[in-house]
Amino acid sequence: MQRPGRLQGAGLQDGLIRPAAPLATPSRSPRLGLPDLGCGVGLRVPHYTHLFSQRPRVDFFEIVSENFLVEGGPPRDNLERALGLAPVVQHGVALGIGSTTPLDFDYLARLKALARRTGTPWLTDHLSWTRAAGAELHDLLPLPCTEEAVRYVAERTRLVQDFLELRVGLENPSSYVTFRANTMPEWEFLAAIADEADCGILLDVNNVHVSAKNQGFDPRRYLDGLPHHRVVQLHLAGHTDKGTHLLDTHSAEVSEPVWALYRYALERVGRVSTLVEWDDALPAFDVVWDEAKKAAAIAEEVFGGAGPRAEPPTP
Ligand SMILES: [Fe+2]
Numbered sequence: 001m002q003r004p005g006r007l008q009g010a011g012l013q014d015g016l017i018r019p020a021a022p023l024a025t026p027s028r029s030p031r032l033g034l035p036d037l038g039c040g041v042g043l044r045v046p047h048y049t050h051l052f053s054q055r056p057r058v059d060f061f062e063i064v065s066e067n068f069l070v071e072g073g074p075p076r077d078n079l080e081r082a083l084g085l086a087p088v089v090q091h092g093v094a095l096g097i098g099s100t101t102p103l104d105f106d107y108l109a110r111l112k113a114l115a116r117r118t119g120t121p122w123l124t125d126h127l128s129w130t131r132a133a134g135a136e137l138h139d140l141l142p143l144p145c146t147e148e149a150v151r152y153v154a155e156r157t158r159l160v161q162d163f164l165e166l167r168v169g170l171e172n173p174s175s176y177v178t179f180r181a182n183t184m185p186e187w188e189f190l191a192a193i194a195d196e197a198d199c200g201i202l203l204d205v206n207n208v209h210v211s212a213k214n215q216g217f218d219p220r221r222y223l224d225g226l227p228h229h230r231v232v233q234l235h236l237a238g239h240t241d242k243g244t245h246l247l248d249t250h251s252a253e254v255s256e257p258v259w260a261l262y263r264y265a266l267e268r269v270g271r272v273s274t275l276v277e278w279d280d281a282l283p284a285f286d287v288v289w290d291e292a293k294k295a296a297a298i299a300e301e302v303f304g305g306a307g308p309r310a311e312p313p314t315p
Helices: 045-054 073-083 105-118 147-164 186-197 205-215 219-224 256-269 285-303
Strands: 039-042 061-064 088-091 123-126 129-132 135-141 168-171 200-204 231-237 274-277
Touching (some): 039 285, 045 285, 061 073, 073 088, 088 105, 105 147, 147 168, 147 186, 168 186, 186 200, 205 231, 205 256, 231 256, 256 285, 274 285
Parallel strands (some): 061 088, 088 123, 123 168, 168 200, 200 231
C-alpha cells in the first residue's frame, strides 16, 4: 500500500498546528496507487442477520468509523465478522477538517487504531466543518471556496494523513446555498486542496447532482474539473426531490440522472472503487446490493471487461 510521506516539523506531539513542509513527491499515479475494490455497500446493523447467515460475496463494505471506535463489545464483534466476509473501508463523519477548532488527536489516535485493525486501504471524511465556538453542530456544513480555506484545509489534511499514516480522501458535499465570499467554483476548491495536501478525493456523484440542481451549474463541469488521478473512491446514493430543491437523503434508489453521471464519471476517472450508500428507509440487503451490482454492470459496459483491477487486500 502506498502511503504519503512523513511531514517534517508538523508539531504533532503537542497537538499544535504549525506550518508543514509539502510532501516530497506528490503522487501522479491513478488512484494514488490504491486498489480498485469493485462495487461495495455500506455495513448497516439491520443487515447483520442476513449478512452473517447468508455470507453474500460482497466486493467490500464501508463502515462509519465513529460507530466502531470503542474497543470490545457487540459493534466490534460484528466488525470482526464483517472482516471475515470482505475488505472494509473506513468512512468518517467527525473529522471536521474545515472546522476552526484544533484537530482532535485523541479522536485521531482511536481512528488510527481502528484503521490498523480493519486494514482500510484509505480513509475518507467530508470536506466540511462541524464545530464552532465550542459547539458540535452534528452536521456537515460546506466551506466558503476561497484561497484562505484551501490553505487551511490542505494543511490540516496533511497533518491528518501524516498522523494516520494513511491516504485520506475528502468527499465533496451536497449543498443548497453558496457563499458570497466564494472566489472559485467548488470543483476548483476541492482540486486545489487535494493537490496542495496530496490527498485523495471521495467523489460522491449523487452530491454533485444534488448541488448542481440546487445551484444551477452543469454537473459535468464539476467532474471535468477534478484531478481524476486523485479520485480514490466513488459514492452513489438516492436523494429526495422536494420540488423547490433536491435533498441528499440516502433514502432511495440511485436516480437515472445520477446513473448517467456515474457513467460520465467512470469515463473520465477510470475504474475505481464504488460504494452505494443507503441510510434512511433502509430496505432489505438484496435491494442495496442490487444497486451495487448495477454499478458493477455499468463499469463493465464502460471498460468492456478490460482494464486491470488491482488485487484487493485479503480479508
Ligand atoms: Fe457520500
